[in-house]
Amino acid sequence: MNLLWRTVRIPMNTFCLHRTFAASALHLAPVQLPSRAESHLWYLVPDEVKSVSLLGQYSEILSPCENEYVACIRGEQLKKTALLARVLVRTTIARYQTDGYIDPRSLKFRKNIHGKPELEWDNDDSGSRPPVQFNISHTASLIACGVTSSSPIGVDIEKKDRKIQNNIISFARRYFTPNEVERLSSISDLNVQRQHFLKLWTLKEAYVKALGKGISALPFSTFTIKSRNFEKKELNGSGDSDPEITVESVDGQRSLLSNWQFTLLELAGTHFAAVCVARDGSMGGKNMFNFGLGYGKHFTGLKSILTVSDKCFTPKKLTVMKTIPFVGDESMSGTDAAIVCGF
């Protein structure tokens, strides 16, 4: 992908976004909220942010607490990534304005009981608060932030060439489910096996993050992620080109958790990215068919059940955008930088 990103020279006191933009302080182009049928995935490549003065301006957006945290990080590259991660979250959320400009510095965050970052609002902020859910993930070389308008969302990314220190099958036996170990063990090419491991890891992480928990609150051995496409292929030798990824709870009786939609991408050519969203704003955990069947006994009731079921299973569209805050965006959906990959 040939991108025409240039190093933007920014005078110390003003933001100069582009030659045709008037210089003004902290201007963020607003973005429309994703619809209920959509999720957005923003990503930033730290190596493409070279301007020292831009990085200095970025520090001014962070809270004192965040700046202190960044200061504790060891190593310049890791410090830069930590800074950019916070900047990406603040500026991205601030762009989803529903009622006037939002200063990214004004956003407040807290962590839930398991450590998942969330937006925090004062009572008097309700007028200008964007109703967004978000989740962030980063490696040293890429930062990604997923956004929905109301559905819980989890995002996880890993570098495709990441090496695993432990023996992969031993690791999987220790932390994953028997079904997943079996799938991994069936892959004879060690590099393909390593890549499948990483994809599986990102999918499992994205799931527990979407739930607002972490591996501590929801051990990875309690649920299985599988590819419906792979299972079909195994059974009758055929399969679709788009795998459908599903999650099953391993609780004595395997129960399909159909409220969660997974998307697995190769992002920027360098990373696997997993995005997990609840369908249509539901929290997940129950099979919606069970809900539907209990709903009504009359014929008109049955029709409603079918309608409810249809709505619950509408797949969400994922829009992928590359960005440098205050500089510019580029849509990556349908390009080589955002390829839905097999699982």
Place this chain on the structure above:
Amino acid sequence: MASSVAGASICIKSASQTSNRTSRLRSVSLLNSKTFPFLISYKGSYRLQICCAAKPETVGKVCEIVKKQLALPDDSDVTGESKFAALGADSLDTVEIVMGLEEEFGISVEEESAQSILTVQDAADLIEKLIEKNGH
């Protein structure tokens, strides 16, 4: 706290400013010899626990495993106080490190405990607690 402090190291804990989760407190060793029971206060839960600080050898072993996992040079500054996140460890690194510690020390660390492991010292303390529980 016991009155006799001769020949023991005292760990003085001060509250962490920035973390709003259960956080380990910074420790200052005054004397380097035997460990000494001390009180830890957990921010957010207001509990006091009596615990023993891990042996320096255990901390050293953990540092080795951490450096290997994160591909840090041998001479890099990793100590008991080092936070995994500040060293650049993500969730997969942390789980890999825990698995390495399980194999090294012959223990089993439940995933639920992983949330409380924020520093090298946390890991070392947990290891010794589990070893003791196993009666090794």
